[in-house]
Amino acid sequence: MDQTQIDPAKAWLEQLLKLGGISSNVVPSEVEEACWLTIEDTSLTPEQIAKLIGANGEGLDAMQYLINTILNLGKEEGARTAYTVELNGYRSRRYQELRALAENTATQVRQTGIELEIKSLSSVERRLIHNILKDSEDIETYSQGTEPDRRLVIKMKS
Structure with a gap:
């Protein structure tokens, strides 16, 4: 990650917060x-x-969607940057919860064979x-349905 990707993102998010009446610094870092x-x-x-x-x-999802859409607009897929907006450790905690949910659900699918x-x-x-589950040798995932009732399905590979 270089400064040409970080600086505009930091400035954009700080400006969005300022427009919302919130004065706070944004600290960029590289994670995965x-x-x-x-x-x-x-x-x-x-x-x-x-x-x-x-x-x-x-709220974090909305800010993250906006920053990813706006700052990657017109860029080729390989030139796009993935931005994650974090506050008060929410994303880190939620990621751990989702990892546990994915692993537990995959274990259930393996044991029962039922998606x-x-x-x-x-x-x-x-x-x-x-x-999280993309590298699994025996499990696959897909999404079905339409928003707001879109669901993730975990099943055994065919």
């Missing part, structure tokens, strides 16, 4: 080949943190589970 943009929470109230994260991370659906996941969370 993605640019993580962590909103510093030291000057934020618990209410501001809750509003920014939103119900089930919807299982996971409901109530955002598109970001479905993509994470797809990535």
Whole structure:
């Protein structure tokens, strides 16, 4: 990750926060080949943190969707940068929860041979589970349905 990818993302997110009446710095870092943009929470109230994260991370998801769409607009697929917006450790905690959910569900599928659906996941969370299980030799994942009732399915490979 180089500064030409990090600096515009940091500036864009700080400007978005400022427009929303929130003054906070954004600290960029590289995590698993993605640019993580962590909103510093030291000057934020618990209410501001809750509003920014939103119900089930919807606020973070919205900011992340916007920054990925806007900053990658017109770029070839190989030149795009994956940005993750983090606040108060929410993404890290949720990632661990999703990893455990993916592994437990895959174990159940292996034991029973029956495919299982996971409901109530955002598109970001479905993509994470797809990535967590993508290298499995015996398990595959796919999404079915349409928003807002899109579900992730885990099943044995054919």
